[in-house]
Amino acid sequence: MLDLWYTENWTENTRFSIKVKNHLHSEMSEFQKIDFFESEEYGKFFTLDGLMMVTEKDEFIYHDMITHVAMATNPKVKKVLVIGAGDGGTVRELTRYKNIEKIDMVEIDERVVRLSQQFLPVTADKLTDPRVTMYFEDGLKFVEEAESGEYDLILVDSTDPISVGEGLFTTEFYNNCFRVLGEEGILINQHESPYFEKFSKEMQKAHRKILDTFPIAKVYQFHQPTYPSGHWLFGFASKKFDPIKDHKPEEWEKLNIKTRYYNSELHRGCFALPNYVKEMLEGEK
Amino acid sequence: MLDLWYTENWTENTRFSIKVKNHLHSEMSEFQKIDFFESEEYGKFFTLDGLMMVTEKDEFIYHDMITHVAMATNPKVKKVLVIGAGDGGTVRELTRYKNIEKIDMVEIDERVVRLSQQFLPVTADKLTDPRVTMYFEDGLKFVEEAESGEYDLILVDSTDPISVGEGLFTTEFYNNCFRVLGEEGILINQHESPYFEKFSKEMQKAHRKILDTFPIAKVYQFHQPTYPSGHWLFGFASKKFDPIKDHKPEEWEKLNIKTRYYNSELHRGCFALPNYVKEMLEGEK
Numbered sequence: 400m401l402d403l404w405y406t407e408n409w410t411e412n413t414r415f416s417i418k419v420k421n422h423l424h425s426e427m428s429e430f431q432k433i434d435f436f437e438s439e440e441y442g443k444f445f446t447l448d449g450l451m452m453v454t455e456k457d458e459f460i461y462h463d464m465i466t467h468v469a470m471a472t473n474p475k476v477k478k479v480l481v482i483g484a485g486d487g488g489t490v491r492e493l494t495r496y497k498n499i500e501k502i503d504m505v506e507i508d509e510r511v512v513r514l515s516q517q518f519l520p521v522t523a524d525k526l527t528d529p530r531v532t533m534y535f536e537d538g539l540k541f542v543e544e545a546e547s548g549e550y551d552l553i554l555v556d557s558t559d560p561i562s563v564g565e566g567l568f569t570t571e572f573y574n575n576c577f578r579v580l581g582e583e584g585i586l587i588n589q590h591e592s593p594y595f596e597k598f599s600k601e602m603q604k605a606h607r608k609i610l611d612t613f614p615i616a617k618v619y620q621f622h623q624p625t626y627p628s629g630h631w632l633f634g635f636a637s638k639k640f641d642p643i644k645d646h647k648p649e650e651w652e653k654l655n656i657k658t659r660y661y662n663s664e665l666h667r668g669c670f671a672l673p674n675y676v677k678e679m680l681e682g683e684k
Numbered sequence: 685m686l687d688l689w690y691t692e693n694w695t696e697n698t699r700f701s702i703k704v705k706n707h708l709h710s711e712m713s714e715f716q717k718i719d720f721f722e723s724e725e726y727g728k729f730f731t732l733d734g735l736m737m738v739t740e741k742d743e744f745i746y747h748d749m750i751t752h753v754a755m756a757t758n759p760k761v762k763k764v765l766v767i768g769a770g771d772g773g774t775v776r777e778l779t780r781y782k783n784i785e786k787i788d789m790v791e792i793d794e795r796v797v798r799l800s801q802q803f804l805p806v807t808a809d810k811l812t813d814p815r816v817t818m819y820f821e822d823g824l825k826f827v828e829e830a831e832s833g834e835y836d837l838i839l840v841d842s843t844d845p846i847s848v849g850e851g852l853f854t855t856e857f858y859n860n861c862f863r864v865l866g867e868e869g870i871l872i873n874q875h876e877s878p879y880f881e882k883f884s885k886e887m888q889k890a891h892r893k894i895l896d897t898f899p900i901a902k903v904y905q906f907h908q909p910t911y912p913s914g915h916w917l918f919g920f921a922s923k924k925f926d927p928i929k930d931h932k933p934e935e936w937e938k939l940n941i942k943t944r945y946y947n948s949e950l951h952r953g954c955f956a957l958p959n960y961v962k963e964m965l966e967g968e969k
């Protein structure tokens with residue numbers, strides 16, 4: 400029997416491995432190495448430059464947490480900009496809100512989208528929603544050129560701040576996000592992890608830059624077992640809304656959106672961070 | 685250069701590996717295989733029958749969460765029974781409470797304690813506190829023979845419900861815990877994990893049994909990156925106290941116990957569970 404394992408070096412001294420049934424596809428796109436796999440434990444999954452992006456087993460956690468925390472803080476959101484997110488899972492969650500009128504998705508690598516549509520319909524199958532427009536270009540350049548006040552919500556669903564994702568962790572990018580958001584605008588940022596130093600350093604840098612840009616900047620956590628350490632964070636930044644004080648659980652629950660991870664209690668709970676994480680973030684104040 | 689890796693099969697199809705600098709000690713005790721290692725990323729760590737127990741890097745998370753949630757619900761606890769916990773970390777946290785008068789620790793395998801004292805003083809160095817009495821015997825038998833109403837708090841710091849730890853996941857054990865607890869008694873139980881099926885089944889069985897025994901039975905979560913999936917749970921059971929309604933943050937904060945993971949906000953936050961976990965637990969109601 401084939402004994403094939405996908406292994407990711409979470410750090411120089413830590414490895415995470417998944418037994419693979421089939422290596423479904425492998426290619427070098429203009430931007431990165433893309434691989435799709437099939438496994439017993441996690442279903443299908445794909446990697447970019449050898450780093451885990453999405454598995455069928457736990458993508459619901461990430462996509463719940465990047466979307467619903469913002470939407471339950473301002474359920475009136477109508478215009479959304481999504482940066483990255485080529486697998487389509489973030490857009491899928493957004494399309495569940497009837498009052499959202501426009502979803503612009505900016506993904507630098509069209510091949511990630513096309514391959515996700517082929518191999519991961521579970522995440523990609525709402526990319527054909529009529530409200531969605533896909534732009535295959537650089538996210539940093541897109542926000543530079545976008546009109547001021549155009550969006551109510553920006554979701555930054557990026558890779559790590561190396562190679563392709565690097566420009567999305569800059570002050571220039573966050574300043575442009577601020578500018579293209581309306582007065583009630585919210586930014587959700589992929590915020591890395593506090594546990595291993597190489598990630599926590601990036602988390603601290605991103606938090607520093609967002610604190611310098613937005614009047615409200617909080618961080619929330621969730622369990623994502625296929626990402627390094629399983630302890631992952633998003634940043635919540637806003638011009639007006641506090642995710643706890645302005646949380647609208649009754650309004651959100653009326654929408655009757657069924658979720659497997661997110662709920663209103665967890666909305667409040669996920670902002671309660673461990674002391675060592677708070678100290679890392681406060682070090683940036 | 686030596687290329688030595690400790691690998692744990694989290695499931696049949698998932699592996700977690702740590703690069704090892706030194707294999708410090710290995711022995712077969714009367715009960716189990718005990719191994720101590722030294723690593724760059726996690727400091728020293730030890731395994732029982734090849735399963736990760738404690739690392740210097742993240743033991744503070746587990747030991748904060750097994751101890752302080754109960755103590756901030758009833759800061760008047762005076763008599764504590766600890767089952768398992770041979771590394772000493774749980775006892776170390778308990779000794780920080782001045783009003784605790786008696787800590788009985790029941791660990792079946794004396795070798796785990798002696799080796800932890802030798803290799804892991806960071807967890808074991810409070811086992812010599814005068815309030816601590818160590819009993820090297822079976823936890824199930826100990827609670828059968830203990831007097832009714834003897835303890836205010838029981839912390840079950842067990843291995844998985846296989847081999848040595850198995851008797852600690854039985855109705856008989858929980859019934860005896862109920863009996864030896866006073867009217868204000870609290871039981872904290874190592875509750876496994878919701879993410880991989882082999883652990884979530886045990887979590888559901890344990891929860892079912894505790895629900896049948898105690899009038900109040902809740903579950904709380906934390907991030908423990910060196911345990912399978914990094915998503916781990918404790919059960920909180922009690923005759924009288926609800927961990928949220930009876931939470932006493934002001935009293936606890938007055939004690940001025942410095943913690944690296946636990947805090948009063950997180951106390952409330954950690955009981956907010958994801959929907960898929962709630963559904964698993966509700967299935968047992």
